[in-house]
Amino acid sequence: MNRFGFLIHPLGMRDITRHLPNVAGKRPSLVKKVLEWTPAYHASHITGVTSAYDGSQIEGDFYTVPLFPQQIVGLERKFVLDRILEACRLAEKDGAQIVGLGGYTSVVGSAGQQVANAMDIAITSGNSYTVATAIEGATKACQLLDLEVASSTAAVVGATGSIGGVCAKILARSGVGKLILLGRSDQRLAKVAEEIHALSPGVDLEISTDIASGVHRANLVVTCTSSGGDILQPSIFQTGSVICDVAVPHDVCREVAQLRPDVLVIEGGVCVAPGENPRFNFDFGFPEGVCLACMAETMILTLEGRFEDFSIGRGLQIEKVEEISRLAKKHGFKLAGFRAFDEPITPERIEQVRTLSQERLKNARSFPV
Numbered sequence: 001m002n003r004f005g006f007l008i009h010p011l012g013m014r015d016i017t018r019h020l021p022n023v024a025g026k027r028p029s030l031v032k033k034v035l036e037w038t039p040a041y042h043a044s045h046i047t048g049v050t051s052a053y054d055g056s057q058i059e060g061d062f063y064t065v066p067l068f069p070q071q072i073v074g075l076e077r078k079f080v081l082d083r084i085l086e087a088c089r090l091a092e093k094d095g096a097q098i099v100g101l102g103g104y105t106s107v108v109g110s111a112g113q114q115v116a117n118a119m120d121i122a123i124t125s126g127n128s129y130t131v132a133t134a135i136e137g138a139t140k141a142c143q144l145l146d147l148e149v150a151s152s153t154a155a156v157v158g159a160t161g162s163i164g165g166v167c168a169k170i171l172a173r174s175g176v177g178k179l180i181l182l183g184r185s186d187q188r189l190a191k192v193a194e195e196i197h198a199l200s201p202g203v204d205l206e207i208s209t210d211i212a213s214g215v216h217r218a219n220l221v222v223t224c225t226s227s228g229g230d231i232l233q234p235s236i237f238q239t240g241s242v243i244c245d246v247a248v249p250h251d252v253c254r255e256v257a258q259l260r261p262d263v264l265v266i267e268g269g270v271c272v273a274p275g276e277n278p279r280f281n282f283d284f285g286f287p288e289g290v291c292l293a294c295m296a297e298t299m300i301l302t303l304e305g306r307f308e309d310f311s312i313g314r315g316l317q318i319e320k321v322e323e324i325s326r327l328a329k330k331h332g333f334k335l336a337g338f339r340a341f342d343e344p345i346t347p348e349r350i351e352q353v354r355t356l357s358q359e360r361l362k363n364a365r366s367f368p369v
Helices: 013-019 028-037 069-074 077-093 113-118 127-144 162-174 186-199 211-216 293-304 318-331 347-362
Strands: 003-008 041-050 057-064 098-101 122-124 153-157 178-182 205-208 220-223 242-245 264-267 270-272 290-292
Touching (some): 057 077, 077 098, 113 122, 127 293, 153 211, 162 186, 178 211, 205 211, 270 293, 290 293
Parallel strands (some): 003 057, 242 264
């Protein structure tokens, strides 16, 4: 039976206390120091993932790299890389033929390239399927709100990253009315814009480092930064907009759920694994059988027997996004129902957004930037 491993890490104190309730109330600085001393460890065993194509089953395991996102990006590079390799070697020892780099473990070492170079087994970040599901989910959400993608203004926050860059290229190719690339570096944004113009010469394209202004002028937003969460505040969104948040931790702050009933926020890259009873045996905030697309990509490649480095390095390829999407459909992976802020999005919620959007647009009212 083919076997995989997948690396996870806590996103914040909520994740720590979910699994270790006795940590509640402890100083975050103390918890961080304890995490630095804690070695990587096996978290759970995964069973029941079954291909819809040929009925084959796979097994896998989660391995925890016990560091917060801020530690992964802020601590000394070699220390973090060694911890990730420690977890990968645990997976290899347990028989994994491929390991997926979840969360911030995928940004270390030239976007996973150094990890792949150091390991004998295959490595993937899962980013290709993350892109595929994000675009598919955002498109479906627009349809539910009667928003025509072809006439929309789309903004990609984090457009200079590997996920954001290829999301922008796919949106440009799909024929959006206008595309705004948002990031922190004019130079890097200009490079992405040049690549997009080469692929889609006719696209109406703008680059900007003013994220709030760019998001406010868009009615379709895909956000996928590695900024550590909560960078997009309630006041910046345009009435009636769809926001697909692919970032982990999420870029959209939780207050949007209460303060902006006129916008639709969806978590990008959430899907359902195939099989009668797939079990991850680990509480990461989703119902059993529902997983992130980065996890799913690792499983898809395992079902396919494609034990090769797949989504690795800073430059994702549209061809790989299309290929992993095709393989996902072959084996029975599909988008989960829309979710946001740890809750499913009901049809009633979608109708509420549509109604409020139409009312506010009709009255020419909007929230100020």
